Amino acid sequence: MVRLSLPLLLTGAASTASAYMQYYTVTGYFLQDVNSTNATTFDYTATNFGLINQSYPTDSSNAASLTQWQRFAAVVANLTKTAPSNVQYKLLFLGRHGEGWHNAAESYYGTPAWNCYWSLLDGNATATWNDAHLTDNGINQALKANHFWLSRIQQEKIPTPQKYYTSPLYRCLSTANLTFSGLPLPANEPFVPTIKALLREGISEHTCDRRSNKTYIHSQFPTYKFEPGFPENDQLWTGITAETNAAEDYRSQTLLDNIFSTDKSTYLSFTSHSGEIASILRVLGHRTFSLSTGAVIPVLVKAEKMMGTSTITSQAWTPSPHCTVPPVTSISSGANGGCVCPNSAAPVTVTLPPFAVST
Numbered sequence: 001m002v003r004l005s006l007p008l009l010l011t012g013a014a015s016t017a018s019a020y021m022q023y024y025t026v027t028g029y030f031l032q033d034v035n036s037t038n039a040t041t042f043d044y045t046a047t048n049f050g051l052i053n054q055s056y057p058t059d060s061s062n063a064a065s066l067t068q069w070q071r072f073a074a075v076v077a078n079l080t081k082t083a084p085s086n087v088q089y090k091l092l093f094l095g096r097h098g099e100g101w102h103n104a105a106e107s108y109y110g111t112p113a114w115n116c117y118w119s120l121l122d123g124n125a126t127a128t129w130n131d132a133h134l135t136d137n138g139i140n141q142a143l144k145a146n147h148f149w150l151s152r153i154q155q156e157k158i159p160t161p162q163k164y165y166t167s168p169l170y171r172c173l174s175t176a177n178l179t180f181s182g183l184p185l186p187a188n189e190p191f192v193p194t195i196k197a198l199l200r201e202g203i204s205e206h207t208c209d210r211r212s213n214k215t216y217i218h219s220q221f222p223t224y225k226f227e228p229g230f231p232e233n234d235q236l237w238t239g240i241t242a243e244t245n246a247a248e249d250y251r252s253q254t255l256l257d258n259i260f261s262t263d264k265s266t267y268l269s270f271t272s273h274s275g276e277i278a279s280i281l282r283v284l285g286h287r288t289f290s291l292s293t294g295a296v297i298p299v300l301v302k303a304e305k306m307m308g309t310s311t312i313t314s315q316a317w318t319p320s321p322h323c324t325v326p327p328v329t330s331i332s333s334g335a336n337g338g339c340v341c342p343n344s345a346a347p348v349t350v351t352l353p354p355f356a357v358s359t
């Protein structure tokens with residue numbers, strides 16, 4: 001498992017010492033944590049969000065009248081109550097956005113041709129995938145999540161998120177809106193998501209990874225809050241170099257450190273992307289688990305503040321080869337990541353100084 005860590009400043013008396021957060025996935029409660037669960041066929045709506053049917057040591061004498069989610073909430077409450085002061089537990093509901101026009105285009109053109117040519121454009125003659133919106137299929141996937149949340153609230157009395165976080169990309173802003181609209185949420189924990197810059201997708205040269213400006217986002221989603229310091233314009237996407245997995249994991253750890261050190265609540269919702277959720281799962285020490293568009297999984301996380309320092313620093317980004325005209329073939333692997341351009345055009349590669357994520 002990839003375990004990354006980075007320095008955090010301790011507050012209070014020991015402020016000269018340094019500490020870092022170590023994250024763990026607490027297994028034994030969810031099907032998605034079990035090796036034998038196939039992510040490709042897993043359906044969160046057919047499995048109660050994957051919560052395994054079982055009894056717990058914390059079950060009370062009236063357990064028979066309580067739902068699995070109510071009894072699981074007692075487990076989480078006990079973990080929290082009995083945790084040492086440097087340990088906290090949170091349940092993260094990780095939701096992938098519904099299908100966007102960029103997903104449809106990747107299927108339409110095939111992944112290699114998409115990666116080495118079409119993804120660099122804003123769209124084609126009939127579809128736009130620059131900061132892609134949801135397709136009708138994607139809207140229906142988000143509505144399915146909405147209906148499922150309603151059924152869990154009504155039938156299972158599931159603990160609903162106390163805080164909502166979303167990626168700044170349009171497909172996630174829309175998915176969160178559709179997923180959490182009209183639900184009977186507690187009055188003191190309404191759906192007012194915070195837009196987190198670092199919850200965005202892995203930042204490739206693809207135009208679907210470039211976000212819109214803050215003014216436009218606010219005009220489209222006026223009830224959403226921006227995290228402090230959210231810049232007007234996208235300062236991370238360059239269109240020239242791409243974040244590597246290691247660079248993305250550093251970003252994900254930075255995001256988690258920020259949330260775990262500022263948010264005292266236990267149940268959180270993240271609306272994000274396949275690549276970014278995969279990165280968060282790596283940082284959490286979770287097994288690989290790919291979410292299909294619109295899918296949601298909960299992960300029980302233990303975070304432990306450790307003394308010491310880490311040598312992990314931000315990582316360089318790299319350029320990806322691409323073609324300046326549509327590729328002649330579309331192969332899944334090989335030199336230049338399967339990017340095979342017509343003879344008249346060799347794959348374009350750019351060498352630049354490392355571009356580091358600034359936070």
Ligand SMILES: *[C@@H]1O[C@H](CO)[C@@H](O)[C@H](O)[C@H]1NC(C)=O
Binds near residue numbers: 035
């Ligand atoms: C699950 O798979 C991982 C990686 O293959 C392995 O290290 C681990 O032992 C497995 N766990 C169980 C309980 O089989």
Ligand SMILES: *[C@@H]1O[C@H](CO)[C@@H](O)[C@H](O)[C@H]1NC(C)=O
Binds near residue numbers: 038
């Ligand atoms: C998971 O399910 C898919 C689709 O049915 C199948 O192609 C794949 O082989 C399965 N993976 C494993 C590890 O069984």
Ligand SMILES: *[C@@H]1O[C@H](CO)[C@@H](O)[C@H](O)[C@H]1NC(C)=O
Binds near residue numbers: 050
């Ligand atoms: C637990 O049991 C209920 C029915 O009693 C079923 O609907 C649900 O899918 C089961 N959950 C899992 C994870 O097997």
Ligand SMILES: *[C@@H]1O[C@H](CO)[C@@H](O)[C@H](O)[C@H]1NC(C)=O
Binds near residue numbers: 057058082
């Ligand atoms: C509560 O958690 C503590 C620490 O994990 C454990 O020792 C104890 O058995 C739990 N209580 C119950 C009732 O399960």
Ligand SMILES: *[C@@H]1O[C@H](CO)[C@@H](O)[C@H](O)[C@H]1NC(C)=O
Binds near residue numbers: 105127
């Ligand atoms: C543009 O791409 C979309 C997929 O995003 C596809 O459905 C459509 O057919 C394409 N249009 C043209 C003119 O190729």
Ligand SMILES: *[C@@H]1O[C@H](CO)[C@@H](O)[C@H](O)[C@H]1NC(C)=O
Binds near residue numbers: 177178182220223
């Ligand atoms: C979703 O967006 C629509 C259209 O902007 C808006 O009327 C509605 O209040 C939003 N719902 C939520 C829960 O944010």
Ligand SMILES: *[C@@H]1O[C@H](CO)[C@@H](O)[C@H](O)[C@H]1NC(C)=O
Binds near residue numbers: 212213215216
């Ligand atoms: C923000 O984005 C919108 C939509 O793309 C655009 O019309 C507007 O000019 C942009 N505003 C600024 C200040 O760049």
